[in-house]
Amino acid sequence: MAASNPKTLYDKVFEDHIVHKDDSGSSYLLYIDRHLVHEVTSPQAFEGLKNAGRTVRRSDCTLATVDHNIPTITRKNFKNVSTFIDQDDSRLQVETLEQNVKDFGVTYFGMDDGRQGIVHVIGPEQGFTLPGTTVVCGDSHTSTHGAFGALAFGIGTSEVEHVLATQTIIQAKSKNMRITIDGDLSEGITSKDLVLHVIGVIGTAGGTGCVIEFAGKAIENLSMEARMSICNMSIEGGARAGMIKPDQTTFDYVKGRPLAPKGVEWEKAVKYWKTLHSDEGAYFDYDIKIAASDIVPTITWGNSPQDALPITAAVPDPSTVTDPIKKDGMERALKYQGLTPNTKLVDIKIDKAFIGSCTNSRIEDLRAAAKVAKGHKKADNVKLVLVVPGSGLIKAQAEKEGLDKIFEAAGFSWREAGCSMCLGMNPDILDPEERCASTSNRNFEGRQGARSRSHLMSPAMAAAAAIKGHFTDIREFDYINHDEAAIQIHTEEEDKALQDAVYEHEKEIIEDTPTTEAERLYDIPKSSSTEPAAKKAKIDDTVGGMDKFTVLTGITAPLEKANVDTDAIIPKQFLKTIKRTGLKTGLFYEARFTKDPETGKDVETDFVLNVGDYRKAEILLVTGDNFGCGSSREHAPWALKDFGIKCMIAPSFGDIFYNNSCKNGLLPIRIPQEVIKEKLYPVVKAGFQLTVDLPKQEIRHGETDEVLVENFDIEEFRKHCLVNGLDDIGLTLQKEDFIKKFEEVRRDKYSFLEGGSKLIKPAKGTKKSVYGLKTQEW
Ligand SMILES: CC(C)[C@H](C(=O)O)[C@@H](O)C(=O)O
Numbered sequence: 158m159a160a161s162n163p164k165t166l167y168d169k170v171f172e173d174h175i176v177h178k179d180d181s182g183s184s185y186l187l188y189i190d191r192h193l194v195h196e197v198t199s200p201q202a203f204e205g206l207k208n209a210g211r212t213v214r215r216s217d218c219t220l221a222t223v224d225h226n227i228p229t230i231t232r233k234n235f236k237n238v239s240t241f242i243d244q245d246d247s248r249l250q251v252e253t254l255e256q257n258v259k260d261f262g263v264t265y266f267g268m269d270d271g272r273q274g275i276v277h278v279i280g281p282e283q284g285f286t287l288p289g290t291t292v293v294c295g296d297s298h299t300s301t302h303g304a305f306g307a308l309a310f311g312i313g314t315s316e317v318e319h320v321l322a323t324q325t326i327i328q329a330k331s332k333n334m335r336i337t338i339d340g341d342l343s344e345g346i347t348s349k350d351l352v353l354h355v356i357g358v359i360g361t362a363g364g365t366g367c368v369i370e371f372a373g374k375a376i377e378n379l380s381m382e383a384r385m386s387i388c389n390m391s392i393e394g395g396a397r398a399g400m401i402k403p404d405q406t407t408f409d410y411v412k413g414r415p416l417a418p419k420g421v422e423w424e425k426a427v428k429y430w431k432t433l434h435s436d437e438g439a440y441f442d443y444d445i446k447i448a449a450s451d452i453v454p455t456i457t458w459g460n461s462p463q464d465a466l467p468i469t470a471a472v473p474d475p476s477t478v479t480d481p482i483k484k485d486g487m488e489r490a491l492k493y494q495g496l497t498p499n500t501k502l503v504d505i506k507i508d509k510a511f512i513g514s515c516t517n518s519r520i521e522d523l524r525a526a527a528k529v530a531k532g533h534k535k536a537d538n539v540k541l542v543l544v545v546p547g548s549g550l551i552k553a554q555a556e557k558e559g560l561d562k563i564f565e566a567a568g569f570s571w572r573e574a575g576c577s578m579c580l581g582m583n584p585d586i587l588d589p590e591e592r593c594a595s596t597s598n599r600n601f602e603g604r605q606g607a608r609s610r611s612h613l614m615s616p617a618m619a620a621a622a623a624i625k626g627h628f629t630d631i632r633e634f635d636y637i638n639h640d641e642a643a644i645q646i647h648t649e650e651e652d653k654a655l656q657d658a659v660y661e662h663e664k665e666i667i668e669d670t671p672t673t674e675a676e677r678l679y680d681i682p683k684s685s686s687t688e689p690a691a692k693k694a695k696i697d698d699t700v701g702g703m704d705k706f707t708v709l710t711g712i713t714a715p716l717e718k719a720n721v722d723t724d725a726i727i728p729k730q731f732l733k734t735i736k737r738t739g740l741k742t743g744l745f746y747e748a749r750f751t752k753d754p755e756t757g758k759d760v761e762t763d764f765v766l767n768v769g770d771y772r773k774a775e776i777l778l779v780t781g782d783n784f785g786c787g788s789s790r791e792h793a794p795w796a797l798k799d800f801g802i803k804c805m806i807a808p809s810f811g812d813i814f815y816n817n818s819c820k821n822g823l824l825p826i827r828i829p830q831e832v833i834k835e836k837l838y839p840v841v842k843a844g845f846q847l848t849v850d851l852p853k854q855e856i857r858h859g860e861t862d863e864v865l866v867e868n869f870d871i872e873e874f875r876k877h878c879l880v881n882g883l884d885d886i887g888l889t890l891q892k893e894d895f896i897k898k899f900e901e902v903r904r905d906k907y908s909f910l911e912g913g914s915k916l917i918k919p920a921k922g923t924k925k926s927v928y929g930l931k932t933q934e935w
Pocket residue numbers: 197198225295296297298311580732787788789790791
């Protein structure tokens with residue numbers, strides 16, 4: 158029977174988490190069920206809590222690990238972080254997290270815990286991620302968890318602090334987009350090909366302001382791991398989140414995981430989860446259909462994930478493009494990537510390959526790569542093939558299956574779990590101009606190392622490129638063993654048995670885990686006041702301050718570029734700070750500086766912010782779409798602010814960047830591209846300043862005061878906070894009664910969510926886990 162008020166999956170999960178709706182009706186306070194924390198985006202958040210004498214409200218809803226900075230070399234001789242991590246700034250970030258989790262009582266998988274791994278891998282693996290939950294993390298690929306029908310999205314550091322302190326987040330409702338993949342995928346086509354194809358179709362700004370629901374037969378037929386790879390990359394399509402309705406595949410995956418509900422709570426949970434689907438007739442703002450049969454092995458050629466092409470294609474030719482911004486972007490990308498138009502993709506040679514990242518480092522990915530590598534050797538021109546499992550548990554499972562031996566025999570390098578060369582915040586980086594076949598999710602300039610050249614593809618295609626030495630159509634790859642059994646393809650039952658063996662040590666711990674709600678809650682603080690506090694200082698719930706934004710007349714620098722990602726605004730090497738300030742030098746670092754070949758020192762380029770008065774610019778006028786796309790790093794607005802920028806005008810912004818800017822008193826203004834081109838750009842190019850008047854929502858000519866743009870768009874609540882310089886943690890804490898009420902209802906209605914990460918039992922003493930690493934001591 159059709160529902161009388163049909164809702165989408167997103168609408169349902171959103172509505173089930175509303176704590177409070179503000180008077181303007183455009184801003185909601187949402188309850189957060191699951192918060193994942195890593196070392197890069199949390200230090201400043203914990204520092205904020207400490208300074209205000211605040212606690213972590215729900216440490217049971219919080220789970221921390223280290224992933225970005227850690228070396229992936231063997232941990233055989235691991236004693237502690239201080240002696241193991243060579244890079245000072247990386248070590249400091251990891252040590253800072255280790256201190257913070259102690260101070261605030263947060264469950265943590267450290268480097269000596271076999272359950273450590275990439276945040277987006279360990280959440281699902283532990284059963285911490287559950288259908289219908291809200292999941293956040295200071296990381297853009299939090300969208301991964303949407304594969305479970307969770308509403309999962311990346312947040313900035315200020316929001317991390319907000320969630321730690323209040324267990325809520327302030328959100329506007331996104332639009333609904335549905336992408337239906339009809340029919341069956343052809344033989345050998347993976348979820349990575351599917352998602353690269355989708356991004357190629359909608360573009361990296363295509364999902365801006367939307368939550369995407371992936372639907373259709375091709376999606377329903379995918380495993381959970383494949384679904385995770387798709388939702389993972391919805392951020393690369395510009396979306397706030399990606400979601401897939403939970404079904405039997407989801408329930409089978411979740412059941413039996415260490416933190417999944419058990420017994421009666423499991424039954425109760427599944428009953429609720431089965432209601433989580435888009436109703437017939439539900440309204441989608443955008444409804445896109447793609448035929449599965451159109452999808453072929455896909456790889457990227459340029460510096461944006463939307464630069465995706467079938468492996469059978471050739472490098473595009475800018476001379477065929479008329480749009481000047483596109484043409485310029487294409488020429489720049491070809492130059493950066495060292496590619497000649499019309500070269501066949503399969504003729505392009507590689508230097509290195511990387512199989513890993515939160516997109517493709519799970520056991521099925523490793524099996525797919527091993528199937529290709531089996532019986533082969535990497536090509537001589539390929540200097541390094543890194544295989545980096547997503548977690549210690551995946552590593553252990555792969556080793557039980559003998560995949561490590563297959564990789565090693567092929568000359569690949571088998572590593573410990575972490576983010577590794579996806580971002581290269583650890584020592585795993587490409588040298589300048591090296592070309593990499595990578596299973597990661599971003600091919601931005603400098604992403605895998607200064608002047609590195611990344612090409613995104615599936616694990617099988619990356620392994621095939623490593624073997625052949627050049628990009629290869631996996632459909633034509635000459636497997637040594639056509640007999641799949643030869644590389645241990647398992648039945649579902651065998652898989653479950655293997656998984657159980659790997660979880661052996663955890664099962665011991667879980668065996669005496671209580672199953673009734675009362676028992677499950679025995680170690681959960683009954684109210685936030687009993688949570689361990691960093692400092693038992695007087696709790697300061699007054700509404701604090703950030704810089705006010707009212708009227709600004711300032712020098713305006715034009716930036717004629719589209720898809721400026723946050724990696725370009727502030728490259729990874731500057732993310733290793735534990736402070737919010739001192740990032741001025743890092744702003745647009747790769748574009749602003751170049752190395753003097755003689756002295757090896759940084760010298761300025763002719764980038765706009767290095768030119769004349771633009772050094773004192775306070776406003777940035779961006780002519781292309783999607784400014785600040787990509788990573789959730791709040792370091793991007795911090796760096797802009799440090800430079801002196803207070804306002805950015807662009808046709809569209811990456812969602813997380815937009816939020817992060819507002820939280821720091823910076824004003825991002827969305828203005829249609831034609832208006833920028835016709836009204837603002839000529840004024841700025843003629844050297845005049847602009848006046849931005851937030852209370853009146855106007856942009857005026859800085860000298861004549863002529864109104865150039867009237868009534869620009871901004872949510873009422875954001876405007877209120879910016880104009881008055883209000884810190885939203887203080888504001889939210891004033892809604893304590895609403896939060897408490899929500900928690901009371903949640904304890905009853907969603908009792909299967911209680912317990913969370915606190916159900917991870919301390920490993921006893923220094924017992925060795927099944928994979929030989931010492932388990933965490935608590
Ligand atoms: C470090 C973190 C802020 C970042 C992200 O948000 O995505 C990183 O994981 C990345 O992939 O660039």
